[in-house]
Amino acid sequence: MKVLVTGGAGYLGSVTARALEQAGHVPVVLDSLLSGPRRYVGDRIFYEGDIADRVLLRRIAAEHPDLDATIHMAARIVVPESVREPYLYYRDNVAKSLEMFDELTALGLTRVIFSSTASLYALKPDFEVSETDAVEPTSPYARTKRMIEQVMEDLSAATAMRSIILRYFHPIGADPDLVTGYHLRDATHVVPLMAQAALGQRAEFTLTGTEHPTRDGTGIRDYIHVWDLARAHVRAVEAFDDVLAAERATTSYLNLGAGDGVTVRELLAAVERVVGRPVPVVEAPARPGDAAGAFANADKAARLLGWRTELSLDEAIASALAWGAKRQEILGYP
Numbered sequence: 001m002k003v004l005v006t007g008g009a010g011y012l013g014s015v016t017a018r019a020l021e022q023a024g025h026v027p028v029v030l031d032s033l034l035s036g037p038r039r040y041v042g043d044r045i046f047y048e049g050d051i052a053d054r055v056l057l058r059r060i061a062a063e064h065p066d067l068d069a070t071i072h073m074a075a076r077i078v079v080p081e082s083v084r085e086p087y088l089y090y091r092d093n094v095a096k097s098l099e100m101f102d103e104l105t106a107l108g109l110t111r112v113i114f115s116s117t118a119s120l121y122a123l124k125p126d127f128e129v130s131e132t133d134a135v136e137p138t139s140p141y142a143r144t145k146r147m148i149e150q151v152m153e154d155l156s157a158a159t160a161m162r163s164i165i166l167r168y169f170h171p172i173g174a175d176p177d178l179v180t181g182y183h184l185r186d187a188t189h190v191v192p193l194m195a196q197a198a199l200g201q202r203a204e205f206t207l208t209g210t211e212h213p214t215r216d217g218t219g220i221r222d223y224i225h226v227w228d229l230a231r232a233h234v235r236a237v238e239a240f241d242d243v244l245a246a247e248r249a250t251t252s253y254l255n256l257g258a259g260d261g262v263t264v265r266e267l268l269a270a271v272e273r274v275v276g277r278p279v280p281v282v283e284a285p286a287r288p289g290d291a292a293g294a295f296a297n298a299d300k301a302a303r304l305l306g307w308r309t310e311l312s313l314d315e316a317i318a319s320a321l322a323w324g325a326k327r328q329e330i331l332g333y334p
Helices: 011-022 054-063 079-084 086-106 140-158 190-198 226-238 240-247 264-275 299-305 313-331
Strands: 002-006 026-031 045-048 067-072 111-117 162-168 170-172 205-208 223-225 251-256 281-284
Touching: 002 011, 011 026, 011 226, 026 054, 045 054, 054 086, 067 086, 067 226, 079 086, 079 140, 086 140, 111 140, 111 226, 111 240, 140 162, 140 251, 162 226, 162 240, 170 190, 170 226, 170 313, 190 205, 190 264, 190 313, 205 264, 223 226, 223 313, 226 240, 226 251, 226 299, 226 313, 240 251, 240 299, 251 299, 264 313
Parallel strands: 002 026, 002 067, 026 045, 067 111, 111 162, 162 251, 170 223, 205 281
Antiparallel strands: none
């Protein structure tokens, strides 16, 4: 199968493109290179441009009439930035996605898989969330993801477009061959930050938020190896029609996750266990938009996609650390 991957030069997009290739499929990458490095594209089919550029989308469709599906991963993703700059998030994440969906439907490219977020779920006392649970996004970033989901629901009900929406939790690690991984120069994700502190590339790890209603006061998350996440996207492409037929729906929601909750303090302990030495830590208040968190019930993905996580938390952390040690060689900065 041939698959359009928006945001395919980014962290998740590049690993997903690699997983598609290993499964025998052909990724076609569309990326503005706003944050993703050009070298992450490698020698794949590549179009540099905006997802809302209808002329470019028509060109891609004309040059690849055998496209089977689109994996939509292009987005702004930094929660604190979304609080400071909400306009950029609503414009780039919501408005541009709407334009792309409309053009894809007009072109007959009606299978769309959307990488959403689990950060939009409402807080639950036991922190385990299922696809039917209430949503209550707490940041502009999370609200943009929910808006896109609602757009997809409505378009899929009214047009030929069909949607699978993947709500996933916190990806960590790199692709198995350490070709690509987390790339932002100023890391915002927790494990890269811990990895940099563990490797001496930063003085300390800042533990933000210690008064959440969790067992140790720190946020709880469902950490997932990025390779497992990429495999789930591949399965969603391969099982697209079967999933919707089983649901008897035009839109399907699927949680992706390891199915257990890990607090930030527990994650820190795991990093120290894998590294074999302590990570220097300072504590700070929660950041704007931060939520206590959740972890996934991923039974539906297991049933409809035949997918479960295969890699452990320690393996994911080891992958993140190995990437942290190598990324300067790949990217030219630590």
